[in-house]
Amino acid sequence: MxxxxxxxxxxxxxxxxxxxxxxxxxxxxxxxxxxxxxxxxxxxxxxxxxxxxxxxxxxxxxxxxxxxxxxxxxxxxxxxxxxxxxxxxxxxxxxxxxxxxxxxxxxxxxxxxxxxxxxxxxxxxxxxxxxxADLARLRRVTVAEPLPALVHAYRLYEDLDRAEEVSLQADAEDPNFIGGTFSTRGT
Missing domain, CATH: 1.20.58 (Methane Monooxygenase Hydroxylase; Chain G, domain 1)
Structure with a gap:
């Protein structure tokens, strides 16, 4: 060699x-x-x-x-x-x-x-x-005041089971206080 x-x-x-x-x-x-x-x-x-x-x-x-x-x-x-x-x-x-x-x-x-x-x-x-082509697109979400991930999951998807997903996508330190602007998958 x-x-x-x-x-x-x-x-x-x-x-x-x-x-x-x-x-x-x-x-x-x-x-x-x-x-x-x-x-x-x-x-x-x-x-x-x-x-x-x-x-x-x-x-x-x-x-x-x-x-x-x-x-x-x-x-x-x-x-x-x-x-x-x-x-x-x-x-x-x-x-x-x-x-x-x-x-x-x-x-x-x-x-x-x-x-x-x-x-x-x-x-x-x-x-x-x-x-x-088979994946959901991201969308930007802006909220005026911090809200819990459960609230965001219901408002965005009408599905409380997606609260953890919202928390991960928002890169939240505390899932009870997610505010500002973050990206999340479309419905």
């Missing part, structure tokens, strides 16, 4: 380990997104050694980004966004990272990699768009 293949395996193992740290795909996505956007530091020296170092760092960063993007796409496929808005935000985040790396690959003349990234982006786009 060569050093380069060991580095590639290590980058993939790192991405898989980050993805496996949490049983919640949303947490995995939060952990993988910074690695998928990793950019090497500018070269410190303009001589041959500095340029070679910069080239190596750029290649290693690209390897890490692409491994993270593959794991990120798998995590997005496993994710269960709670609303249409969350699904669209996830789709836009993952597709944006994939598109950025697609440009990097194309600029470097790595056509096969750019095409693979484009195909992966299209699959993520189609999957999350399809799943988003």
């Amino acid at each position: 060569s050093t380069l293949s060991q580095l590639a395996a290590a980058a993939q193992a790192l991405a898989d380990a980050l993805r496996g740290l949490s049983p919640d795909p949303a947490d995995s996505i939060r952990l993988l997104a910074p690695l998928a956007a990793l950019q090497p530091v500018e070269a410190t020296a303009a001589d041959g050694v500095g340029l070679a170092q910069a080239s190596g760092e750029a290649a290693a960063a690209g390897l890490c980004r692409r491994a993270a993007l593959a794991a990120l796409a798998r995590a997005a496929a496993e994710a269960s966004p709670p609303s249409y808005d969350a699904a669209v935000a996830l789709r836009d985040q993952v597709c944006g990272l994939l598109a950025a790396e697609e440009v990097v690959a194309a600029d470097a003349g790595e056509d096969a990699t750019a095409l693979a990234l484009r195909d992966l982006r299209a699959a993520v786009l189609e999957d999350l768009t399809r799943r988003a």
Whole structure:
């Protein structure tokens, strides 16, 4: 096994380990997104050694980004966004990272990699768009004075059983005092 293949395996193992740290795909996505956007530091020296170092760092960063993007796409496929808005935000985040790396690959003349990234982006786009269509949209709710979650649940949904949902969506410290502006799923 060569050093380069060991580095590639290590980058993939790192991405898989980050993805496996949490049983919640949303947490995995939060952990993988910074690695998928990793950019090497500018070269410190303009001589041959500095340029070679910069080239190596750029290649290693690209390897890490692409491994993270593959794991990120798998995590997005496993994710269960709670609303249409969350699904669209996830789709836009993952597709944006994939598109950025697609440009990097194309600029470097790595056509096969750019095409693979484009195909992966299209699959993520189609999957999350399809799943988003079946989810409720969020709406903004503004209340003048704090009220209990039970009151909000009845006013919004005519369903007292959704009080805990309202409290979670409002990110309330105390479910008896929910006021201001918050987002909640449509009816």
